[in-house]
Amino acid sequence: MVKVIIDQDECMRCGFCTSICTKVFELDEKGETAQITPNYQHKNSSTGEIPKKFDCVEIVERKCPRDAVKIKD
Secondary structure (H helix, E strand, O other): OEEEEEOOOOOOOOOHHHHHOOOOEEEOOOOOOEEEOHHHEEOEEEEEEEOOOOHHHHHHHHHOOOOOEEEEO
């Protein structure tokens, strides 16, 4: 499993992650904050576990304007 973390303090809520990788990232109910989709959430909406590295998650980690998304093996 691979851990994905959104640092909400760094996130500028631009929607980049939710537009690039809809399987893993979505907006919250208010449409304001990025979160991990329920299928992959682990402990809270900012932390997730995915069974493998999705290419789109790696793109988001590399290109997030604020480096708010991290992948940990």
